[in-house]
Amino acid sequence: MSNSPKTLRLILGDQLNYNHSWFKTTHSNITYVLMEMRQETDYVKHHIQKIVGFFKAMRHFATHLKEREHKVIYLKINDKNNLQSLDENLSALLKENNFEKFEYQLPDEYRLDQQLKDFCKKLKIGTEASTTEHFLTSRKELEDFYQGKNQLTMEYFYRYMRKKYNILMLNDKDPEGGKWNFDKSNRKKWKGKPEIPHERGFRKDASKLLEEIEKAGIESMGSIEAQNFNWPESRQDALSVLNYFCENLLVHFGDFQDAMHTEQAYLFHSRLSFALNTKMLHPLEVIEKVTEHWRLNKEHIDISQAEGFIRQILGWREYMRGIYWREMPGYRRSNRLRNQNKLPEFYWNGDTKMNCLHHSIKQSLETAYAHHIQRLMITGNFALLTNTHPDYVDTWYLGVYMDAIEWAEITNTRGMSQFADGGLVATKPYISSGSYINKMSNYCKDCHYNVNKKTEEDACPFNSLYWNFLDEKKEFLKDNNRMGMMMSLLEKKSAKELKELKNRAQKVIKNPERF
CATH class of the missing domain: 3.40.50.620 (HUPs)
Incomplete structure (x- = not known):
């Protein structure tokens, strides 16, 4: 040499x-x-x-x-x-x-x-x-996989990845547990039981570094406890988070991965995305560690817990990266729904009477963390229903979260959350009224607004916004098979009811700060 x-x-x-x-x-x-x-x-x-x-x-x-x-x-x-x-x-x-x-x-x-x-x-x-020797696919692998196919359905790519790396497979064709996907088992609401172990903490001192950042004059958002910094800074730290997840949280991860709660920021989530996205951990070592722990503890950890976690890394993470390299640079300009509004000011301070948004945003600003359903069905849902330009949504998501690097953030924001790519990533817009939020969380319990009302002054804003969105975008959504039932329900609404819903929604869209 x-x-x-x-x-x-x-x-x-x-x-x-x-x-x-x-x-x-x-x-x-x-x-x-x-x-x-x-x-x-x-x-x-x-x-x-x-x-x-x-x-x-x-x-x-x-x-x-x-x-x-x-x-x-x-x-x-x-x-x-x-x-x-x-x-x-x-x-x-x-x-x-x-x-x-x-x-x-x-x-x-x-x-x-x-x-x-x-x-x-x-x-x-x-x-x-x-190469960084990190990802489980090449930049072009997803593009090649979907060559000649009309839809980029993630499920088929996920199955391909399971076979390629022999993860949770009985043989080269059949998945363990008899199913590829246990998503239907992953939708439980957490009501205080089972008890959630405290997250793996580090309590590191970041005071000196914080002084350097302030001296440099760097503008930032959110808050920090300088002497209580709680994120991994080394591979050793990251491995400790992975071990802690397997030992304490995996047992209920799948059950409650979509749940939300005012008193629990992390629930049974791993908080490994920062360690993965900085490459301190390799995705395959994470998958293999989780698989091994499940195998050793099958009597009290169901396969649905392990599969739900593995799907996020082996499926979604690699899939989203593949979409990124297939679609960039044009993807960052996609706005198929032609939304133009600005992001409400309360995204920067959490100052809103809507309890779900208040808690999700406040948590994001305090911890630099929110799990996928908070991002998708609370903050992202409201932004989409109020016709926010995806550029503003991108900027906020890319800045506010610890794990946000553009390849992961923009595909989730433009594709999954804002439907700005017109259905390339998501087969339908991920929108909901207040009923879904109530089903998956305790946010509605102490909210200023009533989740069961639609047009009154104290009605949950998500309810009117939802029907207004369906009506405004009906031309765009009319051929979407997965939206067929909701579009037929929209058609059955009387002119009077629809007008009242739209009037209420427009008040929210024009002045979201009031709410």
Whole structure:
């Protein structure tokens, strides 16, 4: 290796793969660089816990490499020689240190992928791009899988992945438990029992880092307990969260994965998405650990608990990434329903009388976390029913959540939540009246509004908004088979009832802050 070129290798903040083949051996002529940059903190306004979490994880990763005698350059946010931009920092480092080659791992965000491609075109030295060795599919695998098919139904891709990796399979054709999908077992409301163990906590001190971020003048949202930071910052931390999930939460994960409750932010959820999306954990090791724990404890953990969890990682996570690379860059402009409204101001402070939104938003701002049903059927549902432009919804979701990286966020927001792609990802809009929220949560119990009323002053706003949406978008939805029953119910409504519903809905849409 002594005759090989003097090389600079870039590691991005979501490429903290401790087991990457890059690090198997140390070489005196290879230097790794990690950078905290305003380019990345400022492209949207991020939750303060997200900024702290990424910086802490990056710093720990750099220390880990140095302890193993790798050469590392680390640019902190306030370093004098930090030019705050990827291109400028790399150009300066390559020149100052006379590097003869530049290498990077393929980014998972389109904008960074393009930026690095363009940067490499200008270089007069050799360049090379490697895989992150993280995902279970290639960028193009989903596109190839659906070649010639009319619908991109996730279920078939999920089955393909189960077979490919031999996960919960009896043989090469038959799934364990006799079914591919136990989703119908995953829809229980949590009513205080069974008891939920406290989440795995770390209680780390982030005070010093917080001071650095404030000194840099970075704008952020949300709150943080500086001496009680509760997210994993290392692979060891992440493995501890995974073990804790298997030992304490998996037993009821599937049952209550769609449930919501005012007194429980996490319920039986794993809180592993940040560790996965920064690549501190590999998806296959997570799946295998959960599968192994289920096998050893079959007598009291039903297969539906394990399958419900595995589906999220082996199915949805890989599926959404495949959609991202198939559809970008046009996907970020999709707005098939032509919605134009702004996101209500209360998304930034939780100040609304609607209890479901108040709790989901307040929780998001306090913890940088909400599970998929809170995102989909509360905050996303209201945004869609009030005709919010998906650009505003994207910006909020990308900023507020700890695990939000564009490849995962935009497909879930534009596709699942806002139906902005016209049905590419979701077979129908994920919308509901107050009845679904009441069915899956205790939010309606102490709400200012009555979930059983539709048009009165104290009626739940979701009820009129729901029917108004169906009426406004009926031309778009008329050929959607999954919406057939609701569209026929809409047609049966009298002109008087529909007018009252629409009048009430318009009051909410025009002035959501009042509600």
